[in-house]
Amino acid sequence: MSKIQKAPNPSSVFCFLQVILVQVNPGETFTITTEDGHIQCIQGPAHVPMMSPNGSMPPIFVPPGYVSQVLSFLLLLCVVLGEILIIFLLFIGDFSCEKKSHSHSPAAFTFEVAISNSGKNGKFKSVYVHIINYPLFRVSATSSSIKETISELVSFTTESCEPDCPAAPKLINRTKNSLSLQWKSSNDNGSKITNFLLEWDEGKNGPFKECYYGHLKQYKLTKLAPSTRYSLRLAAKNDIGMSGFSETVTFGTAGVVPPAPAPPTLLEAGVTWMALGWSPPAGGALDDSLTYSLDMEEEGSGYGFQPQYNGDELSCTLRNLRRSTSYKFRLFAYNSEGKSSPSEVVEHSTKPDRPGAPSKPAVKGKIHPHSVRVTWEPPKDNGGSDISKYFLEISEASVGRWEPIYSGAQREHVCDHLRPGTSYRLRVSCASKGGESQASDVTTVTTAAVPPGPCPAPALVGKAKPKEITLQWGKHQSWSKTLVVFLQFGPHSEKAELCTAPGPPEQCCKPLVTCKSATCAVVSWESPACNGAEITEYRLDWGQVEGSMHIIYTGPCQSYEVKGLTPATTYYCRVQAVNVAGAGLFGDTGVVTTPPSVPAAVAVLHLLEEDQVEISPPFSTCLAIQWEEPCCHGAEITGYNIEYGEKQLVTVGRNTTHVLENLLPDTLYRIRVQAINSFGVGPFSHSMKAKTKPLPPDPPHLECVVFSYQSLKLKWGEGPSRALIPNPTQFNLQMEDRFGRFVTVYNGPCHTYKVQRLSESTTYHFRIQAYNDAGEGAFSEVCAFTTTKSPPAPLKAPKVIQLEENTFEITWEPLQPMKGDSIVYILQLAAGREFDQVYKGPEPCFRLPAAQTNCEYRARVCAGRQCHDLPGCPELCGPTAPAPCSAASAGSRAPSCGFVGFSLTCVMCNVREGNTLSVINS
Incomplete structure (x- = not known):
């Protein structure tokens, strides 16, 4: 035996593996293939265990000239019994590859494994039998031709574990307040059981709680409630652990006899049946299963109480009873413990039945014209109760509608207020506690005939009309068919006075x-x-x-x-x-x-807008109004009065439009109109409020602030040069063109404007106008402004030529005369930082003699325009723009030859060695 361990599952499984021990001699080397496919090399000496699931030799590869030896053969046997896994290792024998092989064929061997858990002398139980062929070995075993041999006994002990689940506890005794339980030990699985755990649900069908823990095999639960069911379960414990719980069992405590119930109550009663109901006894257990027994005693029967119902329902219906009979009842309650005391005796009765029909009414005595006496007999079957009332009904034979004429306990009645000579039908019925009977058979009676009586007074039918009435009268009071045998009239009826109804009034006359x-x-x-x-x-x-x-x-x-x-x-x-x-x-x-009169009041009066007036008046001093012509009231309208301001009145003709003139600007006026005809003036119309517009603004003063040879900057009024905020006042600046027409060059809120693209030394005429919401103001006087003359164009860079060793000639390109004005040139030379004028004249060149050696010179030149038409012939030097000046002062301006005005500076260097001159453009 090699090893004993816990099996993975409780089912019995047999597995068979063979282990072959291979001896590898010294110096031998062979390879085997492992389960994962790798090659493994083994060198001797070594014993290599080889497992084979089918008993055959595994493949062994050795070097040439070497032979492997199989030393022994082992049989590995795994047996699973229940939850115990037992592994057997059986040694078959030693073998050598050098032994001679047998000449007979391989024999079949049968192996059997038997086990006993009661000692050597106990009964063995076979747990495994298998047949294997070993073609290469001889083993000491039993084949089909050799007698069976038994190996030596081998003893082993399995490992201990927790006990098996015990059987459920049994009830050995119970009372109203206790339960006595007993149980047996389960298999301890190698470790002695030390304690038992008993749990219960406390009779609440809730989770289980511990009620006993100890080594005893019985326990008594006390202080329990009567007639209550408790669920219990049991578990055993040893040194290994706690077993599983047994099956849950339920036991109940003994109950008590139920108390006496309340007497049964009558739910509903009929003529031959009765429905009774009851409630469970007060104070009984809610879960107690009760049955009920109902006893009944019939009044006057002499048999006493007899059982009528036995069951667990709370109501029952008793049938086939006698009508209008009193019965006594009592009720018992049963449970598993016994029978309760009877309830109080209660008495209930069935209802009586409807009585039968009385006898047919009969006439008693003489039949009179206006009355008759009838009598009848009681019914033969009263339904179980006395007759309490009779009902007599009458009906005329010709009408057929029954009418009650008597109701009471008497059995005769006088029918009066009848008509003579008339046939009547009579019938009677009765009533008791059981109900009302059917009507009896019908009796027909005819009253005696008499002469006719007076007719009723004539009466008005419907509503009386103004010119007619409708009359109606009834028959005589005592009419009958027998009247035809009398040839006489009855008395007259009473007198009736009638009146026709009033009618609507007649048609009125013409008003x-x-x-x-x-x-x-x-x-x-x-x-x-x-x-x-x-x-x-x-x-x-x-x-x-x-x-x-x-x-x-x-x-x-x-x-x-x-x-x-x-x-x-x-x-x-x-x-x-x-x-x-x-x-x-x-x-x-x-x-x-109606006669004619003054005109009606003007209903519609409104103010006309500027676009609604054909000729636009100055709305600063005028208001244009319009109205609709009112009703003339029979006389043609000849004119209108217009009232405005401080009751100023203006009379106009028949026109419905008028312009009020000579008003104050920006003033509110109240205006109303009245019409005039030959009868006078009509009422004034409603007042209308209208306001004149303010006067248009005056033209501002126009001046030129900056003069240039191709632009003029104009300024007017007081205000910023740019419109920073919205300005209600706008300006319209106009300039005269070559055709003598003024053209708008600027329109906006600014106070300055620069007119560009002008010609030099030219006079231009301007005017300005201001306007706002009040309208356009007048134009200013025409102002004339003259542009200045333009300066000469900038010169190109001067050229320097060395004539002699210390003599240089500076030349530049000449400019053409400008509109008759001659051009002069100004040359400035600087040996240091400051420039000195060395030449001014009309020639485009200058010779510089006696230049110092090894000295740097800078030269610049500009052109000047001599204005001969100006006083003093002033000069304009280019290319800087002239300063603002007027035409009169332009001639007094001195020429400007600043460094900024030159476009090119030339630098001359006189070098001793080589006498070369370098010109540097800056």
């Missing part, structure tokens, strides 16, 4: 209309016939169109003053009278025409 003024008229009318009812009101219909009038007055008066009329307008009117019977017809239509 009379009188004009009090052009806007007021009085309408009067006469009262028509009232037709039986007093006239309560009159309605006056009024309008300008005969077919479209409306009511303007409703009241009892017979005249009405209509106000607010339009002069010179025709009106129509008519009158209608009304009483309680309704409204009469409208009378004839009256016509009236």
Whole structure:
């Protein structure tokens, strides 16, 4: 035996492996292939164990001339019993490759492994049998032709583990408050069980908690609740660990006999059945399973209480009972512990049934014209209860509708207030606690006939009309078919006085209309016939169109003053009278025409905008208004009065447009208009507010601040040169062109402008205008400004030529005369920092004699323009721009030959050696 270990699973598994020990002699070397495919070299001497799953020799490669030896053959056997893994290593024998091989064929060997857990003398159980062929070896074993041999006994002990799960505990005794439990030990698996763990759910179906831990094999749970079920489970523990829990078992404590229940209650009762219900006994266990037994005793039966129901329901229905009978009941409750005391005895009764129909009514005594006495007998079956009331019904034979005439306990009745000679039908029914019976058979009775009585007084049918009434009267009070045998009349009916109904009033006459003024008229009318009812009101219909009038007055008066009329307008009117019977017809239509009057007020008055006026007036002193012509009221409008300002009045003709002139600028005016005709002036219109615009701005003073030969910078007014903020005042600067027309050169809010691209020594004419929201102001006086003459163009770099050893000639390109002005040249020379003028004249060259040796000179030259047309013939030196000056002062300006004005500086160097001159452009 090699090793004993825990098996990975509880099932039995047999595995078979053979191990071959190969002896490698000294000096031998062979290679084997491992499971992962690598080549392994082994040198002798060595014993190499080789495992083979099928019992064959693994491939061994040795060098030529060497032979490997198989020393022994081992059998590795793994047996899994339950959860125990047992590994057997069986030694087969020693072999040598040098032995002679046997001539007989390989034999088949059978190996059997048996195990016993009760000692050497115990019963062995075979756990493995296998047949293997070994063609190359002889082993001491049993083949099919050799008797079986048994190896020596080998003893081994498996490792200990935790106990097996114990069996569930058993109940050996129980009471109302205790449970006695007992259990047995399970297999300890090699380690003695030391303690048991008992857990319970405390009867709450919740998690398990420990209730006992110890070495005893029984336990008593005390202080338990009666009739309660408890779940328990058990586990065993040894030195290795705790086993698993047993199956969960549930035991219940003993209960108590339930208390006496409440008596059963009547849920519903019928004639032959009764439904009873009850509730569980108070104070019993909620989970106690109860059954109930209901006993019943019939009144007068003499059999006592008999069981009627036994079950766990809380209600039952008893059938096949007798009607209107009293029964006694009592209830018992049962549980597993026994029977409770009976409840209190309670008595319930079934309901009675409906009674049968009474006998047919019979006439008792003489039949009178207006009454008859009838009687009847009670029903044969009263339904189990006394008859409490009878109902007598009557019906005329010709009508068929039954009407009750008697209700009571008596069994006869006098039917009165009948009509003579009339057939009547009678029937009777009865009622008891069980209900109302069906009606009896019908009896027909005919009252005695009499002569006809007086007819009822005639009566008015419907509503009386003004000119007709409808009368109706009924039959005589005692009419019958037998009257045909009498040839006489009855008495007269009573006298009836009737009156026709009042009618609406008659049509009114044509109203009379009188004009009090052009806007007021009085309408009067006469009262028509009232037709039986007093006239309560009159309605006056009024309008300008005969077919479209409306009511303007409703009241009892017979005249009405209509106000607010339009002069010179025709009106129509008519009158209608009304009483309680309704409204009469409208009378004839009256016509009236109001006299002419002054015109109506002007309704529409508004101010005209500038674009709405054909000829634009100065709106700083003028306002243009327009209005619509009002109603003339019968006389043609001849003119209008316009009131504005401080009640200043202007009268105009029939035109509806007018311009108010000579007003103050920027002033608010109130304006209203009234129309005029031959009758006078009408009312003023509503007041309209209008404001004149402010005067346009005056032109600013225009001046030139900078003169140049090709531009003029002009300035006007006070303000910044650029419009930094929005300025309501704008300026329009114009310049005269060669055709004598002024053209706008600038339009904007700035106060300065530079006019460019001008010709030299030329006079230009300018004017300026200011404008704002009030309009455009007048132009200023025309101002003339003259540009200056332009300076000469810049000269090119002068050239230096050495004539002799110390003599140099400086030359430059000449310029053409400028518009008749001659050109002079100014040459300046500097041996140090300062320049000195060495030449000024019209010639474009200069000879410099006696130049110092080894000295540097710098020369610059500029051109000057001699202005002969100016006083003093001033000179303009280029190329700098002239300073601002006027035409008069330009001639007094001195020439400027600053270094800035030259475009080129020439440097001359006189070198002793070589006498060369270098010209440096700077």
